[in-house]
């Protein structure tokens with residue numbers, strides 16, 4: 484496995500946690516040359532590329548469309564949409580036939596809510612990218628799917644909840660949980676299990692799918 488993110492220190496620590504043999508490469512997914520180099524490093528160091536997970540993402544801010552800062556909108560689309568596109572563009576030709584590309588969208592790639600114009604737009608956009616790539620790559624047996632996680636118990640999500648609800652971490656979390664049919668956050672492991680499923684042959688007949696892992700939030 485080869486991990487890609489921005490910060491070399493954080494990557495080194497994450498690679499140690501994942502276990503021996505885990506490689507890392509620092510790259511900004513909005514930079515075509517860096518993404519190309521990350522894919523090249525993967526094939527060079529691991530010998531082949533079977534599974535790609537386009538996971539990097541940023542949220543932006545909570546603001547109505549009419550007040551949403553233009554630069555922030557552009558930044559969110561750059562990371563979430565251009566980034567996913569560049570990962571797909573460079574990884575797909577390098578992948579083995581029969582491989583799997585998974586793009587991390589969100590429950591708000593299927594629905595939306597007030598104040599999240601940039602994030603929801605970006606997470607809907609990658610569904611279009613996924614469907615196009617799924618059709619293009621089918622002849623090589625490469626499957627392309629999106630995963631749509633609901634609120635997950637980590638810092639990325641708690642920060643959003645505090646900004647959206649405007650209350651304490653616990654109160655904001657409860658407000659979100661009251662909207663989720665299963666009435667709780669996902670654990671990061673529950674999201675990872677769904678990604679592993681899409682990566683594996685257990686999902687061999689799935690391509691072009693939008694897999695919601697959201698406790699029923701998108702129902």
Ligand SMILES: NC(=O)c1ccc[n+]([C@@H]2O[C@H](COP(=O)([O-])OP(=O)(O)OC[C@H]3O[C@@H](n4cnc5c(N)ncnc54)[C@H](O)[C@@H]3O)[C@@H](O)[C@H]2O)c1
Nearest residue numbers: 488489511512538539540587588589632633634635639640
């Ligand atoms: N946490 C949730 O509840 C939730 C729900 C639905 C979808 N998601 C999606 O899951 C994905 C992972 O998010 P997370 O919750 O683990 O949050 P996170 O902030 O821990 O992970 C996002 C990672 O993306 C990296 N990143 C940001 N910009 C980058 C860039 N330009 N180049 C390379 N890497 C960059 C960050 O450094 C960070 O490590 C994101 O796409 C997010 O939108 C998260």
